[in-house]
Amino acid sequence: MVLLDHIASGLIFSSIIILGSIGLSLVYSIADFANFAHGDTMTVGAYSSFVTFGAIGGLGGAVLGLPLGFFVALLAGIAVAALVAVITEKVVYEGMDLDSIGMLITSIGIAFIYRAVVQMWFGADAVRYDIQALRPIEWLLPYDVRVTEHDVAIVISAAVLVTGLHVLLQYSDLGRKMRAMADNPDLARVSGIRTDRIKLWTWVIGAGLAGSGGVFLGLFNLLRPRMGFDLLLLIFAAVILGGIGSVYGAMLGAFLIGMIHELTPLLSQLGAVLPYLPDTFGLPIGNQYGSAIAFVIMVIVLLFRPQGIAGEAV
Amino acid sequence: MSAVTRARAHWADLTRAERGVTWFVVGFAALLLFGLLSGALAPTYFLYLVGIAGMYALLSFGLNSQWGFTGLINFSVAAFFGVGAYGTALMTAEGSPLAGGFNPLIGLVVALVLAAVLALLIGIPTLRLRADYLAIASLGLAEVVRTIVKNEGQWTNGTAGIRGIPSFFEGWPVLATFPESMPGLEIVVSPGWRTTFTVPVVDVGLEFVIPSSTLLLGTSFWRALLNVALVLAFVGLSYALLRRVHRSPWGRVLRTIRSDEDLARALGKHTYSFKMQSFVLGSLLMALAGVFYAHLNLFVSPGDLDPITTFYVWVAVILGGSGSNRGALFGGVVIVSIREGTRFLNEFAWIPVDVAPLRFLMIGVLIVLLMRFRPQGVLPPQRELIWPTAVDKAPSRPDSGVRDVKAGGGDE
Numbered sequence A: 001m002v003l004l005d006h007i008a009s010g011l012i013f014s015s016i017i018i019l020g021s022i023g024l025s026l027v028y029s030i031a032d033f034a035n036f037a038h039g040d041t042m043t044v045g046a047y048s049s050f051v052t053f054g055a056i057g058g059l060g061g062a063v064l065g066l067p068l069g070f071f072v073a074l075l076a077g078i079a080v081a082a083l084v085a086v087i088t089e090k091v092v093y094e095g096m097d098l099d100s101i102g103m104l105i106t107s108i109g110i111a112f113i114y115r116a117v118v119q120m121w122f123g124a125d126a127v128r129y130d131i132q133a134l135r136p137i138e139w140l141l142p143y144d145v146r147v148t149e150h151d152v153a154i155v156i157s158a159a160v161l162v163t164g165l166h167v168l169l170q171y172s173d174l175g176r177k178m179r180a181m182a183d184n185p186d187l188a189r190v191s192g193i194r195t196d197r198i199k200l201w202t203w204v205i206g207a208g209l210a211g212s213g214g215v216f217l218g219l220f221n222l223l224r225p226r227m228g229f230d231l232l233l234l235i236f237a238a239v240i241l242g243g244i245g246s247v248y249g250a251m252l253g254a255f256l257i258g259m260i261h262e263l264t265p266l267l268s269q270l271g272a273v274l275p276y277l278p279d280t281f282g283l284p285i286g287n288q289y290g291s292a293i294a295f296v297i298m299v300i301v302l303l304f305r306p307q308g309i310a311g312e313a314v
Numbered sequence B: 001m002s003a004v005t006r007a008r009a010h011w012a013d014l015t016r017a018e019r020g021v022t023w024f025v026v027g028f029a030a031l032l033l034f035g036l037l038s039g040a041l042a043p044t045y046f047l048y049l050v051g052i053a054g055m056y057a058l059l060s061f062g063l064n065s066q067w068g069f070t071g072l073i074n075f076s077v078a079a080f081f082g083v084g085a086y087g088t089a090l091m092t093a094e095g096s097p098l099a100g101g102f103n104p105l106i107g108l109v110v111a112l113v114l115a116a117v118l119a120l121l122i123g124i125p126t127l128r129l130r131a132d133y134l135a136i137a138s139l140g141l142a143e144v145v146r147t148i149v150k151n152e153g154q155w156t157n158g159t160a161g162i163r164g165i166p167s168f169f170e171g172w173p174v175l176a177t178f179p180e181s182m183p184g185l186e187i188v189v190s191p192g193w194r195t196t197f198t199v200p201v202v203d204v205g206l207e208f209v210i211p212s213s214t215l216l217l218g219t220s221f222w223r224a225l226l227n228v229a230l231v232l233a234f235v236g237l238s239y240a241l242l243r244r245v246h247r248s249p250w251g252r253v254l255r256t257i258r259s260d261e262d263l264a265r266a267l268g269k270h271t272y273s274f275k276m277q278s279f280v281l282g283s284l285l286m287a288l289a290g291v292f293y294a295h296l297n298l299f300v301s302p303g304d305l306d307p308i309t310t311f312y313v314w315v316a317v318i319l320g321g322s323g324s325n326r327g328a329l330f331g332g333v334v335i336v337s338i339r340e341g342t343r344f345l346n347e348f349a350w351i352p353v354d355v356a357p358l359r360f361l362m363i364g365v366l367i368v369l370l371m372r373f374r375p376q377g378v379l380p381p382q383r384e385l386i387w388p389t390a391v392d393k394a395p396s397r398p399d400s401g402v403r404d405v406k407a408g409g410g411d412e
Helices: A002-030 A038-056 A068-093 A100-122 A138-143 A149-171 A173-183 A185-190 A195-220 A227-242 A247-273 A287-304 B003-013 B016-038 B043-070 B077-092 B104-126 B131-151 B175-181 B219-247 B249-259 B261-266 B271-297 B308-320 B325-347 B355-373 B388-392 B402-407
Strands: B185-189 B194-199 B204-209 B213-217
Touching (some): A002 A149, A002 A195, A002 A227, A038 A195, A068 A195, A100 B308, A100 B355, A149 A195, A173 A185, A173 A195, A185 A195, A195 A227, A227 B131, A247 A287, A287 B104, B016 B325, B043 B077, B043 B271, B043 B308, B043 B325, B077 B104, B077 B131, B077 B271, B104 B271, B175 B219, B219 B271, B249 B261, B308 B325, B308 B355, B325 B355
Antiparallel strands (some): B194 B204
């Protein structure tokens, strides 16, 4: 079945988008602006782990085809992305007295700065982790599913991170404070919550998750200075589709957007998938339109449900 | 009153920012003149730069009438620019996969109609939404347009682009052959032309030596001159038009929407339709810039729809001052200086990095610094009747009568 293979790669791509969209949604609801630098935060995370991995090497051992050094590099990527975001918040955003639109425009400038620094350092060409590419897992091949152990590692890691975030938000003190602040910042403040501290934690968590998403994106494709900015639109589409301000909506939106993106190639071979149609039937839409289709679907949903799937009324 | 006193009175009227900008413009013009005379700047290239600056001014006007006056965050400037350029290219070029060979005036009309249709397509779903949704949706739809132009080769020639676009005046009575029929001029700046400035107080001799150079003004020069005349006409017309409409009752409604959309609605205005009109108007100006670009460059490719153009125009508008058209003009010139000036940086060996990311860095730092220290821009609009700060921080006692305020001056 061709369909199964596309669903599998949709699942992998969704995991990467989920990691990006959670952070964007958190920052959107707590710092109250659309952060256009979020995609480039992913790039920063990816390149930091690239440098770390190059410096420490594999460190022996292997989990799912990935050497232990890669996981250390992953942690380094998360840490650097979070650190960069906190520094940006302290140096740039904190002292600003602007509405959310002004902050949005500022974040575009920040995005350019991140990307320019990465490109100056590493050049515009794509690089890749020094990890042996794997063959698809043997026992899945009879089902036409071509998935490597690396892909499995991406999905499992994303699941672990998302579960961790869920536990943090629902059961920890910090999570309760964050939800309170997202709901009503002024009320949270007069209740004695130190909102500026919560905001910093939001940046750490959001940018950290974005950094991990960048690392996995680099593993899934290659590392390019533009990788994050190119993915940003899909992440925004996911967040808006799910409903701004709802982390779980963002997860759902990311899952849908990732699936739509990876299922787009099926449109040109509809006949092979759907019954009752001739096998050669297909729409003339190639896989280069994956992002475009995902985006148009988001706009159509907004027409009928402006608050998104899980969002509250605007 | 003599001309001198009038000029002095005018000077005294200017704000500090306006004086600074005036000095900057004078200095910049002097620098350009020096470059021209010394032969460092070829006249044809200079005219090309003026054309590009005019093009950015048009784009900034377009964005200004959307963002500056109505508060619509449009991140699809590059798409409208590209649709304008592709619209006329497809109609007029020899290498066009669709029609080709039409008069550029028909190309202009087709490009504007295409841009208006695209503006409606983008505006209908997004203008009802929150402001930040419009930003994201318009950026995404611009990417959709770029993907289509890049991949639908049977209509647009794909990544190969469209070649063989005629000049805008092709097929016009006199202007079509004007560059060829003009005689070639030769201006010789002689080597003996040596000027010495001495500052008497500190007794430091400053010597400017203009090296011998010959300026050849041939066909390409006259062609470039024609293009500059065209863009100046476009810019002048749009400036006059925008000035007129923004002083009209229609323009006042737009500025009310920008300040407080609920207020405008409470006053019985159909804000969605006003926003749509403003969006289409701005998009038409952007497409006009695209039309000019296609006939200046004589070649268009999907690279012209790159989102970076959008952000260049945004920087120009924010730098100049949102809502101020002369600010947009100023911002357009500065952006061209950054874009073209950084090209020469590669010639300096001591700069260890590639110029492309350096340009990104400069744009990024410029945005952040502006938003941090002067979010209203260098030349913010003045004497506005309706403005957010006018509502929030209105003085308790006016320093002039209401009648004076209402009668006084223009909108800027």
